[in-house]
Amino acid sequence: MAVAEPLTPLELPLTQIDVWLVPATDDVTAMEKIAGHWLSAAEWERLQSRRLPKGHAMFLLTRAVLRRLLSVYQAGVEPGQWQLGRSAEGRPCVLGPLPAPVFNLSHTDDMLVLAFAALDQVGVDIEALDRPLEAAALARRFFSDSEFNALQALPPPQQQDRFLRLWTLKEACVKANGQGLARALRNFEFGFEPALVFYPAPHEAPPHHYWRLWSLTVAGLRVALALRADNNPGAPELCVRQLLWPDQVSIISCTPDYQCGT
Template structure:
């Protein structure tokens, strides 16, 4: 599952498989001008609300990338894709363009965007850039469960920061697969802590009888400062990974 293929290696998406797509966002201005028209009117409006150009650029690049990739799977070309969303804000494709019931989830951080695609089932994906300056110790004490904190701070000091980002991507991926997003407090459920493989352990406050399968995404060596995780509500057979350019 650690192999990454170029976009020309795209193959049909099997019923119980997931495709992961990776894209570099720090692109030339000419590329941004090419991608901007692909965005929906709502996406264009959102892009205009960013105060800083670098954030607007990342939004346009990531959503333009998403539009291009989704066009491989549905009954619409890039630039014609229409979205709807749940009350909690999770986007989905409109039914008339989505005869194969394609489901997707997008995340971006730093200069990288990641997109997960499958059929029929919910999924969530998250990527985090570990070199950005944040108070990760304080965040873990505020948003991790007592057991997660205990496991994290038992690790050798040199391993704690990377483990924090792995736990955070696991939590974000789970929050997204449930469709609840930020309305599900990260301290209200528990995931495994490295070196244990990614796994959803359970909710601390409410009952959730859904099945979830979680997988850390091993990124290419050139992106060693990033961590990513996938969560889905079905027992997927395989992940195929592509780099889009």
């Protein structure tokens, strides 16, 4: 079992992507006491519009953890000083007051995941392995015809696992590329034989963009990451950590189930 240590300032090498898993917490009152004043007026308004307790708690956790971790990478900036917005492509980003790692995030009901990279664009998605899904209906709607047919040809016990891996990888690619979900999932296609082969969206070339993809299975969760780079990023390493709010961190040892690059 990993040993938790106090959260301290970190550097993010160009050759590394940091992945943070953050379990949800039910103690919203304690979280608001620590981090409520970090939120901007717009964020506070959005928080108060979340009427369901789980939605309220996850929105607060998302904003609090993001601001807390940005200040881990830039220790000279207090969490409440970060100005957050969206890029021209619609990705969440940092607007100031200092440069910060690029980031992306996703969550289930019980777990938040954040990915940070020093350069380029990163996308992350997470799903619970036991989440009930209509895999065939979703694949028919959002996957390419060849992917749907290949999925249907698999033995039934393998279909759910393969669908979930592709769904999360595709979502991570869409988020790294800054496109809308519904119209973009088909643009990132995978061949099934002899193993998963990734085909970037046709409009990516020319000009060509480099891609690195990873799929992880951690604590009953499927986590997918995508890095989109204008220049060859080499072979970045993943560092996976768990943050126990507000200030305890541990390293999680895990090996990707799948990784590829273009």
